[in-house]
Amino acid sequence: MLFFSFFKTLVDHEVTIELKNDLKITGILKSVDQFLNIKLDEIRVVEEGKYPHLSAVKNVFIRGSVVRYVHLPANAVDTALLEDATRREAANVAGKAR
Amino acid sequence: MSFFGFDPSSNPNSRSHPSTAPGFGAAPDHFAGLSLRPGNDDEDGIDFEDTYDGLGDGLDETDDALNDDTFGDGGAPVGKDFDFAGSTARVAEVLEEEHEIFERNRKPAHKPIIPTVGPTHKTTTTEHQHIPSLAPDMSLWAEPSVPAPQQNRQPQYSAPEHVQNDFPTQAPRAPPSKKFMSLEEVEAEILAQGRQQAHSAQQQLHHVPMPGMQPVQLPPHIPVTQPLGQFHHQGPAHTPSPGAHQQFATPPQEHQNFLMHQLPPHMQHMLQQNQNMLPQHLQAAVHERMLQQQLQEQIRMQPREPLQQQPLPQPQVQPPMARIAQEERAKLLEEESKRLKRNHKIAQLARYNGLMTPQDKNFIQRIQLQQLVSIGNTDDNTAEDFYYIVHSAIRARANPQQPLSQLAQTYLFRNGGRNNGRRDNHMQRMEQQVARAVAAAKAHPKASQLVLEGSLGKISFSNVKTPRPMLNIKRLDSDQKHLAHKSYANADRKTLLAIVETVYDVLLEVEVHERERSKIPPPNPNAPPSEAAQEWEAKRVELADRLYEEMRVLEPIDPASRTRHPFIAILSFGKMKRAIPRIFRHLNPEQRVTILTMIVVHLDVLDVVRHGVYPPGANQLPSAVREEVDMFANNVLPPLLSYVYEAPLSIVVGLLGLLLERVDVILISKTKIGIAFLTMFFSRAELLKQSGRSDEKELQDWQNVYNRFFDMLQGHWMDCFPPSGRFVEDQYVWQFLASMAVGANEIQQRELVGAVKDRVMENVQASKVLPPEIGVQKRENVNLFMRAMGLDVELLG
Numbered sequence: 001m002l003f004f005s006f007f008k009t010l011v012d013h014e015v016t017i018e019l020k021n022d023l024k025i026t027g028i029l030k031s032v033d034q035f036l037n038i039k040l041d042e043i044r045v046v047e048e049g050k051y052p053h054l055s056a057v058k059n060v061f062i063r064g065s066v067v068r069y070v071h072l073p074a075n076a077v078d079t080a081l082l083e084d085a086t087r088r089e090a091a092n093v094a095g096k097a098r
Numbered sequence: 099m100s101f102f103g104f105d106p107s108s109n110p111n112s113r114s115h116p117s118t119a120p121g122f123g124a125a126p127d128h129f130a131g132l133s134l135r136p137g138n139d140d141e142d143g144i145d146f147e148d149t150y151d152g153l154g155d156g157l158d159e160t161d162d163a164l165n166d167d168t169f170g171d172g173g174a175p176v177g178k179d180f181d182f183a184g185s186t187a188r189v190a191e192v193l194e195e196e197h198e199i200f201e202r203n204r205k206p207a208h209k210p211i212i213p214t215v216g217p218t219h220k221t222t223t224t225e226h227q228h229i230p231s232l233a234p235d236m237s238l239w240a241e242p243s244v245p246a247p248q249q250n251r252q253p254q255y256s257a258p259e260h261v262q263n264d265f266p267t268q269a270p271r272a273p274p275s276k277k278f279m280s281l282e283e284v285e286a287e288i289l290a291q292g293r294q295q296a297h298s299a300q301q302q303l304h305h306v307p308m309p310g311m312q313p314v315q316l317p318p319h320i321p322v323t324q325p326l327g328q329f330h331h332q333g334p335a336h337t338p339s340p341g342a343h344q345q346f347a348t349p350p351q352e353h354q355n356f357l358m359h360q361l362p363p364h365m366q367h368m369l370q371q372n373q374n375m376l377p378q379h380l381q382a383a384v385h386e387r388m389l390q391q392q393l394q395e396q397i398r399m400q401p402r403e404p405l406q407q408q409p410l411p412q413p414q415v416q417p418p419m420a421r422i423a424q425e426e427r428a429k430l431l432e433e434e435s436k437r438l439k440r441n442h443k444i445a446q447l448a449r450y451n452g453l454m455t456p457q458d459k460n461f462i463q464r465i466q467l468q469q470l471v472s473i474g475n476t477d478d479n480t481a482e483d484f485y486y487i488v489h490s491a492i493r494a495r496a497n498p499q500q501p502l503s504q505l506a507q508t509y510l511f512r513n514g515g516r517n518n519g520r521r522d523n524h525m526q527r528m529e530q531q532v533a534r535a536v537a538a539a540k541a542h543p544k545a546s547q548l549v550l551e552g553s554l555g556k557i558s559f560s561n562v563k564t565p566r567p568m569l570n571i572k573r574l575d576s577d578q579k580h581l582a583h584k585s586y587a588n589a590d591r592k593t594l595l596a597i598v599e600t601v602y603d604v605l606l607e608v609e610v611h612e613r614e615r616s617k618i619p620p621p622n623p624n625a626p627p628s629e630a631a632q633e634w635e636a637k638r639v640e641l642a643d644r645l646y647e648e649m650r651v652l653e654p655i656d657p658a659s660r661t662r663h664p665f666i667a668i669l670s671f672g673k674m675k676r677a678i679p680r681i682f683r684h685l686n687p688e689q690r691v692t693i694l695t696m697i698v699v700h701l702d703v704l705d706v707v708r709h710g711v712y713p714p715g716a717n718q719l720p721s722a723v724r725e726e727v728d729m730f731a732n733n734v735l736p737p738l739l740s741y742v743y744e745a746p747l748s749i750v751v752g753l754l755g756l757l758l759e760r761v762d763v764i765l766i767s768k769t770k771i772g773i774a775f776l777t778m779f780f781s782r783a784e785l786l787k788q789s790g791r792s793d794e795k796e797l798q799d800w801q802n803v804y805n806r807f808f809d810m811l812q813g814h815w816m817d818c819f820p821p822s823g824r825f826v827e828d829q830y831v832w833q834f835l836a837s838m839a840v841g842a843n844e845i846q847q848r849e850l851v852g853a854v855k856d857r858v859m860e861n862v863q864a865s866k867v868l869p870p871e872i873g874v875q876k877r878e879n880v881n882l883f884m885r886a887m888g889l890d891v892e893l894l895g
Contacts, residue, residue: 005486078489080676085485087602092481 002089006082007032007070016046016071017062023051025060036064167456288419467535594667597650598674604645605677608684611641642684649681651689651696662703665696670705672726675733682737690741691749697738698753701772702762706730710769717821730771735778742778747786747796750779754803763810768817773834780804780837787841804841811838815853822860832879839886847887858884862891 007029016026017038024047027040041059045051431438454462548557611634618630627635646652650664668674682690701707709723719727742750757763757775766772783800786792792800811818818831839850851858861880865873881891 001482002485005483008483008486009489078492081485081488081492083673084602084606085488087599088481088484088606091603091606 001034002085003036004032004034005085007036007038010072010076013073013076015040015073017067018069018071019062020066020068023054025054025062027060030059033064036067038062038064038067038070291422463531467532594664595671597648597664598668598671598677601645601648601668601674601681602677604641604648605681605684608638608641608645609680611638612684638684642686642689645681646685646689649693651693655699663696663700665693666700666703669697669734670726672729675726675729678734679737682741687741690737691745694738694741695753695756697734698775699756699760701757701775702765704730704771706771707766707769710771711765712768712821717826727770731774735771735774739778742782745782747783747792747800750783750786751796751799751803754779754783754807758803758806758810763807764814764817767811767814770820770830773818773830776807777830777834777837780834780841784837784840808838808842808846812849813853815850816857819854819857822857828861829875829879832883835883836886839883842887851887851889854883858891 010029011031013029014026015029016024017040018024023045025040025043025045027043030039030041032038039059039061043057043060045054048055550557615634618634619628650668653664655663662670669678682693685693697704706723706727710719710727712719718724757766757779767776783804787797787800815835818834819828820826820831835850835854839847842850858880861876865876865880867873868876877891884890
């Protein structure tokens with residue numbers, strides 16, 4: 001749930017989603033769920049010339065399984081907290097595995 | 099008495115299909131089961147536990163709780179109004195009779211038109227020759243090619259409607275009529291219509307039911323003319339057959355009589371009173387229904403052909419008909435345009451109404467509830483959603499003006515919603531269901547893993563929190579213990595990092611515990627602390643002690659050994675340095691002073707001091723070292739500083755004594771961190787001395803320590819400075835020199851000035867050449883030192 005928890009804090013921030021088909025979409029993150037499906041608003045495709053059919057699209061829903069990378073806004077990420085959250089997540093997993 | 103076995107006079111409760119129950123064409127009331135039986139929860143089959151796990155398996159075949167939705171109220175006897183073929187058969191004779199009479203009367207006028215019709219018409223006319231048996235004559239409804247049962251039903255419904263109604267219908271197919279009216283028939287009809295038009299038009303204005311108020315799929319609204327209303331079938335499939343329509347266009351007397359049997363008693367009475375009024379009354383009523391239906395059909399089938407293009411059998415009749423219809427429609431549209439628009443919207447929204455049965459919805463609801471339960475399990479929210487919760491809390495603290503929007507929505511909504519007075523029955527039920535679902539989920543926790551005998555890993559089942567199944571490699575517990583009890587004499591990097599991680603784990607535990615303080619009621623200053631508060635405090639102390647222990651501060655110091663003390667070793671890692679300020683908050687003063695002592699004693703082996711000495715010839719430290727130094731200065735120094743600034747003189751003197759004994763003072767005086775420590779102690783001691791509250795003995799001790807220090811650094815003052823350069827940052831050295839100079843006697847001061855005179859002059863010169871901001875800064879730095887001795891840079895000219 002760490003990623004879910006993390007992405008929830010990025011709601012209303014601009015992110016760039018890189019899909020497994022090399023499509024890169026920049027937009028405002030509107031919502032995310034536990035499958036890391038993503039809803040973007042006010043999107044624009046990074047290489048617009050290559051994907052003209054997407055130039056009219058204003059918002060998208062991206063299935064979590066097709067996401068390769070999410071480019072994060074650095075100033076919206078609390079690195080120290082993320083470290084701690086990662087430790088907690090690891091502790092949770094270890095606790096469950098036991 | 100009644101035509102379809104419908105008895106309007108009988109007790110409404112014993113009617114076959116109560117008007118309040120949903121009809122066949124009506125949209126199902128999805129909450130029918132809920133709202134009809136508010137007190138009877140367990141019978142309606144949506145009890146969560148019943149089907150909690152293995153949703154499909156749990157379905158009870160014998161459970162007939164929702165039969166009411168499907169069949170209406172179970173208490174009433176089943177009526178016969180669905181038996182269309184039977185009902186038709188009963189009246190087939192009458193219909194045929196009427197048909198024959200009609201045929202005989204109109205034969206001469208009828209004949210000439212026959213040739214203009216297509217070949218199918220022949221079969222129609224030949225069928226008219228014989229009188230068929232009880233079976234309904236398909237040709238009556240002018241749809242000979244279509245199979246019987248479904249078509250049977252349509253005319254059955256539409257026949258009464260069309261008794262006098264010649265209003266052009268908007269049948270989507272509108273096949274050319276096969277049963278033709280003679281010219282006289284049509285003229286008579288038009289005349290009759292013309293007379294009634296004014297009347298019905300008026301009626302329309304007042305009585306057209308508001309379509310806007312009535313979504314298309316709602317059960318037919320029952321107007322004053324209830325029986326007719328019941329015959330009026332509103333489903334989208336309904337397209338009144340034009341053949342039937344014309345068949346009864348001018349009904350013979352028999353038919354009128356026959357029709358009277360269907361009417362409720364009050365209508366019959368009315369009819370008998372005023373036989374002449376019958377057509378108009380009926381027509382008005384039927385017309386009303388037709389208009390309503392027409393509107394709705396227009397909504398549904400907007401792109402279809404307009405009304406006036408409807409093919410009519412007699413072309414010469416069309417213009418007046420079309421004109422009337424058009425005028426009517428224009429008027430209607432004008433009046434209803436707004437409503438139509440809204441209706442259109444509603445219709446579009448309602449297009450998919452009724453696609454799911456209540457059972458389907460229950461099923462989905464259960465799945466959603468299940469998800470809710472697993473997400474909303476508040477117990478491990480902090481564990482599962484740590485980043486989000488803390489991040490939101492930090493942000494909320496950063497600007498308290500901002501409403502708790504996101505966090506509140508996620509975590510407080512459930513509590514906030516409780517106090518909302520406007521919740522209705524469904525919401526209440528929903529909440530009950532959630533509560534029960536949560537209870538059920540807690541009662542039978544799901545096994546999340548499967549360990550196969552002899553396998554190396556476990557198979558995890560996916561659930562909401564871990565959507566993707568993963569393979570967990572079993573880890574031996576002994577690994578951890580082995581790690582914990584290792585000797586630190588030759589601890590390698592990995593072991594040290596593991597120690598840092600354990601420190602962090604405990605630290606996180608402490609912090610979580612700290613956050614739980616808010617759950618305890620605030621302490622009453624007069625009363626002794628509550629049991630919960632005592633428990634909490636005990637736990638806090640225990641955790642803090644564990645944290646302290648994990649830092650290995652108390653590992654014995656072995657001055658002879660060349661290996662670093664474990665605490666100093668782990669302090670060389672950046673993440674340990676960053677943890678220090680957080681750790682310090684949880685430690686008691688005794689533990690803090692121990693840590694401070696530990697660092698002071700090992701000051702010359704601290705990584706930031708060992709690496710912090712400028713190598714000969716180098717103007718700058720390596721960037722990695724600079725980073726570490728900055729991190730130490732920003733994270734470790736402030737908590738130590740804040741401690742020292744409250745420490746008594748005895749501790750300061752003691753620490754300086756330790757420094758002199760155990761540490762290479764010359765070495766540390768060459769580094770930024772070392773000088774920072776020295777500055778810290780000297781300035782604190784000087785403050786305490788000037789405050790005049792210390793006793794003589796302590797002051798004497800302090801003077802001794804000071805003198806020893808001064809002598810030791812004699813000849814090394816210039817080494818304190820970083821390699822000279824215009825932009826070099828040497829403020830900390832001037833601060834140190836100032837703190838030394840304040841406590842120095844006259845001889846010492848002179849020595850000090852003499853030692854650093856070159857540097858002073860250099861800085862003053864540089865400050866004149868450099869841009870104003872940096873120049874002023876440099877001047878100020880030097881002045882700090884000069885003023886400590888009662889001098890000023892200005893004196894130097």
